[in-house]
Amino acid sequence: MNAWVDNFGRTARKLRISVTDRCNLRCVYCMPEHPVWMPKKEILTFEELTRIASIAARHGVDRLRVTGGEPLLRKDLSVFINMLKGIAGIREIALTTNGLLLPQQARALYAAGLDRVTVSVDSLHRERVLKLARRDVRDGVLAGIEAARAAGFEGERLKINVVVMRGRNEEEVGDITAWAREQNLHLRFIEFMPLEGDKIWSRSLLVPAEEIISRVKERFPLNVGVRKPGETAETYSFIDGKGSIGVIASVTQAFCGDCDRVRITADGGFRTCLFAASGTDLRGPLRSGVSDEGLAEYMKMAVSRKNRGHLVSDPAFQRPDLAMNAIGG
Ligand code: SAM
Ligand code: SF4
Numbered sequence: 001m002n003a004w005v006d007n008f009g010r011t012a013r014k015l016r017i018s019v020t021d022r023c024n025l026r027c028v029y030c031m032p033e034h035p036v037w038m039p040k041k042e043i044l045t046f047e048e049l050t051r052i053a054s055i056a057a058r059h060g061v062d063r064l065r066v067t068g069g070e071p072l073l074r075k076d077l078s079v080f081i082n083m084l085k086g087i088a089g090i091r092e093i094a095l096t097t098n099g100l101l102l103p104q105q106a107r108a109l110y111a112a113g114l115d116r117v118t119v120s121v122d123s124l125h126r127e128r129v130l131k132l133a134r135r136d137v138r139d140g141v142l143a144g145i146e147a148a149r150a151a152g153f154e155g156e157r158l159k160i161n162v163v164v165m166r167g168r169n170e171e172e173v174g175d176i177t178a179w180a181r182e183q184n185l186h187l188r189f190i191e192f193m194p195l196e197g198d199k200i201w202s203r204s205l206l207v208p209a210e211e212i213i214s215r216v217k218e219r220f221p222l223n224v225g226v227r228k229p230g231e232t233a234e235t236y237s238f239i240d241g242k243g244s245i246g247v248i249a250s251v252t253q254a255f256c257g258d259c260d261r262v263r264i265t266a267d268g269g270f271r272t273c274l275f276a277a278s279g280t281d282l283r284g285p286l287r288s289g290v291s292d293e294g295l296a297e298y299m300k301m302a303v304s305r306k307n308r309g310h311l312v313s314d315p316a317f318q319r320p321d322l323a324m325n326a327i328g329g
Contacts, residue, residue, distance in 0.1 A: 001058060001059065001060060002059055002060075002300075003059055003060030004059050004060060004262075004299060004300050004303040004304075005303070005304075006272070006303050006304055006305075006306040007304060007305075007306070008257075008306070008308055010257075010258065010259055010260060010306070011060055011260060012056070012059070012060060012061055012260060012261070012262045012272075012299075012303050013060060013061055013062055013063060013230065013260040013261075014061065014062075014063045014064070014065065014230075014260055014261045014262070015052075015053060015056045015061045015063070015064050015065075015261075015262055015263065015264065016064075016065045016066075016067055016261060016262075016263040016264070016328050017049055017052075017053060017064060017065070017066050017067070017084075017263075017264050017328070018067050018068050018069065018071075018263065018264065018265050018266045018326075018327065018328025019049065019066060019067075019068055019069070019071045019074045019077065019080065019266055020043065020068045020069040020070065020071065020073055020074050020266050021035070021037060021038050021068065021069045021265075021266050021267075021322075021325050021326040022037055022068070022069045022070065022073050022325075023068065023069045023070040023073070023098070023325055024070055024073060024098070024100060024101075024135070025070070025098050025100075025133040025134065025135050025137065026133065026134040026135065027120075027122075027132055027133050027134070027163075028131075028132055028134065028165075028168075028196065028198065028200070029132070029163050029165055029192050029196045029324075030195075030196055030197065030323065030324045030325050030329070031196070031197040031198075031323050031324065031325040031326075032197035032198050032323070033134060035197060035323070035325065038266060038267045038326065042267040042268070042283065043266050043267055044264075044266060044267065044268050044283060044286070046076075046079065046080040046083055047083075048268070048283075048286055049080070049264065050080070050083045050084060050087070051286070051292070051295075052264055052268075052270075052282060052286075052295065052299075053084055053087055053090070054087045054292075055292050055295055055296050055299070056262070056299065057087045057088065057089040057090055058089070058296070059296060059299070059300070061089075061090075061262070062089055062090060062091045062092070063090070063091060063092045063093075063094070064084055064090055064092070064093045064094070065093075065094045065095070065096060066080070066081065066084075066093065066094070066095045066096075067095070067096040067328045067329055068096075068266070068325065068328060069266065069325045069326070069328070070097065070098055070100075070101075071095060071096070071097055072097050072100070072101035072102070072105055073101070077105065077109070078105065078108035078109050078111070078112040078114075079112070081093060081095075081109055081112040081113060081114045082112040082113060085112065085113035092115045092116065093113065093114055093115050093116075094114075094115060094116040094117070094118065095109065095114055095116070095117050095118070096118045096120070096161070096329060097117065097118070097119055097120070097144070098119070098120050098133075098137075098141060098144075099119040099120070099121070099140070099141045099142075099143075099144025099145055099148070100137060100140045100141060100144055101144070102117075102119070102143075102144035102145070102147040102148050102151075103143055103144060103147040106144075106147040106148045106150070106151035106153065107151045109151070110151040110152045110153065114153075115157065116153070116156070116157050116158070116159070117148050117153045117157065117158055117159070118158075118159040118160070118161055118188075119141065119144055119145050119148065119158070119159075119160055119161070120141075120160070120161045120162075120163070121141055121142075121145070121160050121161070121162060121176070122162055122163055122164075122165075122168075122169050123138070123168075123169045123172055123176070124138070124172065124175065124176060124179055125138070125172070126138045126139075128168065128169055128172070129141070131168065132165070132168055132169065145158070145160075145183075145185070155184075156186070158185060158186075159185070159186045159187075159188060160180060160185050160186065160187045160188065161188050161190055162176055162187060162188070162189050162190065163190045163191075163192055164189050164190065164191065164192065164207040164212055165192050165205055165207065166192075166204060166205045166206065166207050167205070170207045170211070170212075170215070173189065173212055173215040173216060174215055174216065174218060174219040174220075177216050177219060177220060177245060178219065178220075180243075180245070181220070181238070181242055181243060184243065186243065186244065186245070186246070187245045187246065188233050188245070188246035188247070188248055189209070189212045189245065189246070189247045189248065190247075190248040190250070191206060191207065191208065191209055191212075191248065191249055191250050191251045191252060192205055192206050192207070192251075193250050193251055193274070193275075193312070193324075194251075194312060194317070194319060195274065195275075195319070195320065195323060195324040195327065195329075196323060196324060197323035197324075197325070199319070206251055206252075208249070208251075208252045209234070209247045209248075209249035209252055209253060210252070212247055213225070213236065213247060216236070216245060220238050220239075220240075221238070221239040221240070222236040222237065222238060222239060222245075223236060223237045223238075223239055224236075225247070227255065229258045230258050230259075230260045231255075232248045232250070232255060233246030233247060233248045234246065234247050234248075234249065234253075250274075250312075251312050251313070254309055254310060254312070254313075256273075256307075256308065256309030256310060257309070259273070259306075261274075262299070262302075262303065263327065263328055264282070264328075265279060265322065265326060265327060265328055266326070266328070267283055268281060268282045268283030268284075268286060269281060269282070269283075269322075270282050270298065270299055270302050271302075271327065272302055272303055272305070272306035272307075273306060273307055273310060274310070274320075274327060274329075275310035275311075275312065275320060276307070276320060277318055277320055277321060278320070278321050280298055280299075280301075280302040282295060282298060282299070285298060
């Protein structure tokens with residue numbers, strides 16, 4: 001097995017698979033109200049995506065995350081999870097979702113072998129959710145979390161993502177933490193990254209990890225944070241032993257040095273960084289009969305060209321050609 005290693009010695013171990021750019025929400029930090037969707041005929045089939053994942057698994061990738069857009073909008077997603085489950089060498093399959101469709105799908109996903117679910121919850125207040133997601137979905141998201149639990153996603157198998165934005169939900173960091181502790185849920189706070197379709201990002205809308213942590217500490221004392229190599233979140237356990245929170249400081253404390261992630265967009269763009277300006281097209285070669293070895297070579301070459309790190313804090317930073325929903329968060 002020839003692992004894909006970049007010029008800075010980092011090995012690709014995790015593949016994020018975006019199955020669609022479409023979504024039933026319009027989170028302001030992610031996509032515009034009126035997006036231009038990828039043409040349906042350009043979206044890779046489950047067979048095409050499984051083929052890419054299998055090749056990646058033969059070259060050292062052992063963890064998959066299915067995302068989007070909203071992955072549960074893709075018909076029969078559990079069938080796809082089951083296809084991925086059959087790939088030799090894959091140790092874990094996770095899903096990131098806004099949770100709205102979990103009541104209908106959580107059981108099938110569990111039965112298909114999905115290992116972990118992450119649900120995005122940015123506020124517990126109806127009005128705030130409406131402003132952030134531009135849809136009135138607070139209750140639907142919470143029902144999704146309940147459905148995930150009822151289906152068997154409990155403890156380490158269920159996580160909550162919270163994007164923190166200045167003036168939108170930073171006041172709620174303490175309350176969301178209190179709720180998660182009561183519910184025995186592991187939270188991960190995420191810094192707002194400049195990947196949104198509306199191009200509203202500015203430093204003034206970013207709530208730095210340091211501030212998020214001090215807001216949590218005002219209510220719940222924390223031990224010193226620890227970040228395991230390859231993990232995006234720094235984890236802080238509560239001093240009283242009642243669980244932990246994670247903080248993903250993608251902007252203020254970038255963790256590019258040990259990044260082991262690569263991604264495939266729903267239309268077959270292979271990306272070695274969330275902030276990469278563009279992707280390597282695999283759809284063209286896939287649909288013109290390329291061999292597995294040929295596809296592997298495209299991915300290997302892309303990994304070898306992976307940048308040392310993102311340049312968000314550099315004045316010369318240029319946004320990727322796609323918004324977050326189309327890259328796959
Ligand atoms: N629709 C699903 C969801 O919302 O969980 C999966 C796709 S979404 C793009 C994946 C994750 O990226 C979510 O947790 C979302 O909150 C996060 N996200 C989206 N845009 C972001 C941004 N500009 N900065 C930081 N996180 C972002
Ligand atoms: Fe949809 Fe997720 Fe983006 Fe919100 S963050 S608009 S739920 S893809």
